[in-house]
Structure formats: structure tokens, C-alpha cells
Amino acid sequence: MAFTAVLQSEWTKIRTVASTSWTLALVFLVTVGFAALFSATFDPNRLDAAQRATFDPTATSLSSMELGQLAMIVFGVLVVSTEYSTGMIRTSLAAVPRREHFLLGKMAVATALALAVGLLTSFASFFLTQALLGDLGIGIGEENVLRAVTGAGLYLALLALFCMGVAAMLRSSVAAISVLVPFFLIVSNLLVGFEATRTVGQYLPSNAGGRIMQVVPHAFDSPETPYGPWGGFGIMVLWTLAAVLGGYAVLRKRDA
Template sequence: MAFTAVLQSEWTKIRTVASTSWTLIVSLVVTVGIGAAICAFVNASFQDMPPAQQATFDPTQVSFAGMTLGQLAMIVFGALVVGTEYSTGMIRTSLAAVPRREHFLLGKLVVATALALLVGLLTSFLSFFIGQALLGGRSIGIGEENVLRAVVGAGLYMALLALFSMGVTTLLRSSVLSMCLLIPFVLVLPAILAIAEATRKVGMYLPNQAGSRIMQVVPNGMDTADTPYGPWGGLGIMTLWALAAVLGGYVVLRKKDA
């Protein structure tokens, strides 16, 4: 099968499975909605914030406050895109139609990551513009230094998170196992590691801690911890995590039967 046909096949699979489509819609709506609510709350209660947070206030970062649940939705999306093939047994049919497993996996990853990137960018731009409108006089323009980088970077981060989830799910061959591992690994473990000084530096190199650095405009904004890398360095670390997961998944796909 030609690679263009593989891409078309994977697009058809994604758009005809309701769970994957709804996951992306939920990711957008929830992220934008929570971000807007928090921006409105921050604007109304700014004077009650600790002085350190007022001094390092980052309006761009605040507009992305809904990303926590958006990350969860992207993890689920990536897990379902790959895991549904295994849970339904469609993986056998897919590999029979596309015997070259690298073409099968690459086609799935390209289509799903492109879709996640599109939704991620739409989410980040909507979150930013709606959030800034609600911040009133404390808002910032997208033309200010590093703001556009943060907005575009937020969309890139969401796409990389979906790619990372797809790689892990290909490795584990189960959407349930993948989500049970990824949700605490991405959303819970960094908070646990941040409690103690001895483990805090380790947590800085986990996917979401490193990748989310791209969304900050003000260094150490909102009284956040300093990092030994910059915004693009953090996104680079996130990219390495995603590539490692994809490579691991590819090795398993090549070596194991469907």
C-alpha cells in the first residue's frame, strides 16, 4: 500500500471513531474554559495574591492555566488512537493491509500528531486571546517579546504529549495500561518530586515539567522554580521523551506479533 493511502486510512480511522474525536473537542473546550475562568478570577483577586507572585506576574502563563486538564485529554487521545487497534483486534487487519510496520506506525503517528497539533494551536490561541481579554489592564499583547513563542509553543507541547502517549501505548499495546501509567507519570509524579529538595531537580526533566517551560514568558513567573534550561531547551527535552517512546513502540511492534 502506498504511504499516501496509509495516511488516508489512518485519517478515516480517527475521524470515524467517536471517542477520539470527542477527546480532542473536550481538550479544547475544557482547556479554554478553565483558563478563562482562572483569568477572570485572577483579575478580580490580583491584590490578594502574594507579593512574590504579583512581582513576577505572567499573564501569558495564567491564560494557559487550563492546560492541566487539556494534557489529560491529549494523553487519552494518544492512547485511544493506538490502543483501540489492539482492544478491537483491528491491528491484525491493519498490519495485513500494511505489511511494512514502519509505514503503518509512521502513518498513524503523522496523522494523529498533525491533528493534535492543529487542535493544540487552536486551543492555545483561543486560551490566550480570551484570557487576555478577561485580564483587562493586566493583559499582554501577542506582539510583546516571547509571547508568540509561548502561544505557539503551547500548541507544540500538546502535540508532543499526544505523540509521547502514542509511543507509550504502542510499547504497552494497551490503552488502559498506557493511561494508568501516563496519567500519574505526567500529572502526579512531578508534584510529588517537587516536595523534597533532593528530588526536585529530577522532576524538572520529566516531560510536562520540561515541556511546559515553553509557555512561560516571565522567567520564574508566578513564583515558579528556576530551571537549568530555557523554554526551547525544555521543549527539546519533551521531544526526546516523545522520540524515545516512539522508538520503543516501534521496536515492540517489529518484534511481537499482532
């Protein structure tokens, strides 16, 4: 099967499966909705002097990304694992014997969709919350703001791709989600929250990749990192590459 046909096939699969469509919709609704709620109820009088000095309106706009990424994790997992849970993986691999084409096509289409939704989500969150912040709001043209907002969309796309790689290794929705959700939402935050484990925690994908969304250094009392925004994003790229290669290695060696 030609690679363009593989792309068309994967697009049809994602578009016609309700669960993947709904999870992408939830990425947008949860992230934008909670960002608006946080901004509408934000009280600058509750900030101490240090927090006022490092207040980051852009980070405030993107603060709900941590909630929205939960839906993106599920999306990335379902794109791959649904094939195994339904038994369609046998049919898919029979139609596309070259497994690298099958996996590349699936990941390319899903990542492109995740990027589109991620950028739409990050820009919608930014413009809505800056309007709600009033005098505290800033414009997209301010220094490093466009990088942060665009980077948030890139982060979500990489997150989806990373989760696809892990799902290809584990070949189970339950197993992949059970590993990824605690890893991103609990383990990463715990490790970076303690001085003894911070050196390890700051190199995990969510903490490193999330650095690209920060404009003001040390915003909200965040610790200093040995890398900048793009350096952190590069670390997440390496994590994602490792996950994708791991997923491909498992797909190539194991039976469907």
C-alpha cells in the same frame, strides 16, 4: 500499500471513531473553559509582593493546559490502543505489512491533528483570557508571548505523540492511561515540588516541555531551571523520540 494510502486510511480511522473525536474536542473545551474561569475570577489583590513582581499574564492564559492535557493523553493512547482492543490490528498489519509505514502513518496523522487542535486551543485561551484580565492583560506582540502561545500548541502535539509511543509499547488502553495520567499529573508535580527530588523532576517531559509556555522567569514562584524554554522543549523531544522508538521496537518484534 503506498504511504499516501496509509495516511488516508489512518485519517479515516481517526475521523470515524467517536472516542478520538470527542477527546480532541474536550482538549479545547476543558482548556479554554477553565482558562476563562480562572481569569474571570482572578483577584490580583491576593498576590503577595513576590508574586506580583513575577506575574505572567501568558502563563495565566495557559494555566489550564494541565487539565486539557488529560484529554490529549487519552487521545494519544486511543489512537494506537483501539486497534488492539478491537482486534483491528491484525487487519491493519495485513493491509500494511511494512510495520514502520503503519506506525509512521498513524502517528503522523494523529500528531498533525493534535498540533492543529493544540494551536487552536492555545491561541483561543490566550485571546479570551487576556480580554478577561483587563488592565493586566498583554498583547500577542509582546516579547516572547508568541513563542509561549505557539509553544503550548507544540507541547500538546508532542504529548500526544509521546502517549502514542507508550501505548504502542503497552498495547492496552487501561495500562497506558493508568501509567501516563499519574506520571504527568501526579509524579511530575511531586518530584519538582521537593528540593531533594527537584533535579530529577525538572527533567521529566511535562516539566521540561512546559517551560516553553513561560514568559516571565519564576512566574508563580516556579523554581529556576538549568535550561531555557527551547532547551526544555528539546528535552521533551528526546523523551518523545525514545517513546516512539520503543513503540516501534515492540510493534516490530511482537505478534499482533
